[in-house]
Amino acid sequence: MQVIVDNLDTFGRGVWGTVVLFLWATAGSLVFGTLLAVLRVAPSAAMRAAGTAYVNLVRNTPLTLIMVFCVLGLPILRITFTDAVGTQFRIYAILALVAYTSCFVCEAIRSGINTVPVGQAEAARAIGLPFGQVLSLVVLPQAVKAVIPPLGSVLIAMLKNTSIASAASNYELISAMRNLIEQNGNAVIAILLGITVAYVLLVAVVSVVIALLERAAVTV
16 A cells, blocks of 8 residues: 555545535536426426426436537537636536536435425415525425435535546546556556545545535424
8 A cells, every 4th residue: 555655645636636526516516406406396388398308318318428528519619718728628527517417406406395395385376475486485495304315415426427527637536546557557456445445535525514414404
């Protein structure tokens, strides 16, 4: 395991790259996934159809294909965000993760919304609240308790999915693993174990945070 000790800086860069991708993708997925969930329960048939079409299309498309489209297709469409190549590829990877993970966030939130008794929404509409306020003030606050556990599973899956970003010129744990193996071909097993432990620790941290949020939601 000496190779891990001697290359802690490389491991650290990989961990940091994974964390950055995860945090940005989490923020984007929660926002976009919530919007998709709103579309899927909206009173407008057109809005429901749009939300359903997006979720069914993207959810059933491999994440690798979505990543390739963002990295190779968006530049062809002249959709760019910065002149810095490294930052550009990171943004593309985050967009791919958000586009894909939002579908699962949407379904988790929608399942939570379905746990709220219909009478709650009907009562809110009866006093004149519009659809947006019915969701934000009545339905979503009650759905939080049911939403947190499945959302935790979705985010943990996304944390592991960040490994695909290594194919899009993003430096994270898999990139660090590849570099270390190229430089230390006689210590492959130790490097693989080190990367595995890093992922396990990151997942453990996310699991603890989700558990704390779930506990807080129950006590509210």
